[in-house]
Amino acid sequence: MPGRSFNDLSSDIVVPAFVVDEVTGAANGLAGALDALGATVIAGAQDLSGLHAGKLLIADMGLTNLLPEVKADATVVFSADRSEIGLGLLIGGASGRFPRPAAAIAAGPWPLADEVRVLWNKLAPQTPLLRSVNTIEQVYLTVKNYEKVPARLNAVQLAQARRVVASEVDASLLLDNAHPIGREDIVTPLMFEHRLLEQARRVNKHIVLPEGTEERILRAAHRLAEQKICRLTLLGDPAAIGQLAAELGLTIDGIQLIDPQTSQLREQFAAHYAELRAKKGVTLEQARERVADVSYFGTMMVLEGLADGMVSGSVNTTAHTIRPALEVIKTKPGVSVVSSVFLMCLADRVLVFGDCAVNPNPTPDQVADIAISSAATAKQFGIEPKVAMLSYSTGTSGTGPDVEQTIEATRLVRQRAPGLIVDGPLQYDAAVDAAVARTKLPDSPVAGQATVLIFPDLQTGNNTYKAVQRSAGALAIGPVLQGLNKPVNDLSRGALVADIVNTVAITAIQAGLE
The missing domain is CATH 3.40.50.10950 (Rossmann fold)
Known part of the structure; x- marks a missing residue:
């Protein structure tokens, strides 16, 4: 029932809503992952529409153990420098003893032997063979994630959606007397x-x-x-x-x-x-x-x-x-060290983690500089900085040389940036969890509401950001370099196309604020 406002159906719904005809044929599954990975179909069937990954099978074993695991609905991911896997899948399928997979993906920066592509076109023309320069792990995670998300629209479908909205939706209901609803602090x-x-x-x-x-x-x-x-x-x-x-x-x-x-x-x-x-x-x-x-x-x-x-x-x-x-280009005046942050996009908020990529064992003086730079970066991206100086101790609960270094770094931050909201030492849970903060440090201006988290060393920071990224499913944008006179940013060598787009956007924003 295109164009009918939900306001016609119920007076209890205060947000205007419309039901429009479904836009079909959008890309999810393998097609969506293909786009996100910047991958290409190099042999076999070119059309991936409607094709789902099915069971993801990582070919990290020999053919003797791999072929019995292959099913007709499986997607096999193998390293591009292991041509024998691609050839084995072809021979196994041609023999009739083993089914051909629904698709295969050759992953990694290494070249795939051209013989695999040529033979694939001859022996498995109905089965797509994809090529991605990303690692097997990145391919696996991306394909797995795309099986769970709504379909992405291509250019033709986007145009169709715009036509439907223009002809069927009464925009005045959406724009007249507009006012914000819901929690303003939620950022997905x-x-x-x-x-x-x-x-x-x-x-x-x-x-x-x-x-x-x-x-x-x-x-x-x-x-x-x-x-x-x-x-x-x-x-x-x-x-x-x-x-x-x-x-x-x-x-x-x-x-x-x-x-x-x-x-x-x-x-x-x-x-x-x-x-x-x-x-x-x-x-x-x-x-x-x-x-x-x-x-x-x-x-x-x-x-x-x-x-x-x-x-x-x-x-x-x-x-x-x-x-x-x-x-x-050198560092900005008053900055002793170039450092980095990751913008960690969680389900309902964005946190700033520093330094997780550059400085292995910073001194308290350098940690203080990293904290001040990270707070400035947070502001650049609309995040109100509340800085937690992290340690294995909260307040006065622990002692030792490492805790003393965090206490000194916190003192230096307060001295150099007196207007900055900062506290430390804090443990991670006390920094981000309000319930824990009420128990461990109830009077802290930062505990339970930290937005900028400063790690004492690279080993802690790098492992923590990766743990949050993988275990909590967070989107990690970065590393974003800070402290230089002009913006220069580094990519991970396993960066996806979307990661590169985000990093370029961040660099442009940094340049706009210089």
Whole structure:
């Protein structure tokens, strides 16, 4: 019954609602996961509509043990460098002794032998073989999650939905006398991501992506440009980037492409870099060679004002991303250390975890700087900072050198940022759980309501963020680097396309607040 308001049915419902015809054919299951992973169908059936993952089978065993486990509704995930798994699935199916799976996914950054693809098309043309550069674990978690979420609409279906809403929904009921309902402090991961993209779109900054020939980067760039989130430059051979985009069916119109090896900017950057690093003995010839590297070239673009920020790390190491920034962009005045935070999107709120990626054993002085920087980052993204300095002790319940370091770091934060709401030492449960806080530290201005959680060392921080991410199903956005004069952010080498999009949006927002 399209277009009929629920207000017609019941006076008890105060929120206008409409029932519209179902938009069919949306992508979930394997099709949705394919999009999220930036994966491609490389052999077999190309149409994934209506195909679900069924039983996910990780091929971490030999063929003798694997083939008896394969069922007709199963999706087999195997490492791309194990061609014998792909060939074994084909031979097992062709022999008639074992069923062919519903689909197979070759995962990981390693090349898959072309013979597997060729034979797959001949022996299993009805079974899709997918290819993803993500790890087996990431593929497993993404496919598993997509079996649980509502379908995603493609462009045609979105257009259909808009037409239905325009023709069937009385917008005046939604817009007239509008007022907020529900709890204003609830922020879901979807709400937070939407806010990020909207905020980035408003500031309209220019971000450089040095790893322009990497497939996930290219897919993210396509999405960012299509949604007009920011302006972009991709580094790499323009011909190679264009060819890969064409193969993937991606549009990169409006995205600037620069090859550091041949760019006229190389000489300008080399001269400036040599000048900045002269005291370190860097010659002009060495500088020419160094700025031809994509990470250095991208960093110099940011330094020279030709880009507002940089995002890298999908194939390069964290050190390779950060080192050039430390050499030429340097830290903000008054900041002793570059650090990082993760924005942890839980079911109903967003927490800021720092430092979980950069500094292994910070001193109390550095922990204080990390806390102040993390509070500033929280504010940038609309999170009111209430800072918990974490330890294995709450208040005066414990003693020891580690607790004393947290007490000293807390004192330094209060001294340097007297307007900041901070308390410590606090245990994690006392920091975030109001019931525990009432028992352990009832008079604390932070306990039970902390939004920024500062860990005493990298080992604690990194393991905690991963535990919360995996066990609580939290969306972890980051690491977001802080303390640099201009925004440069690092990606996990296993980053999904959505992770890259979020990180670029964050970088644009940081640039807009400089």
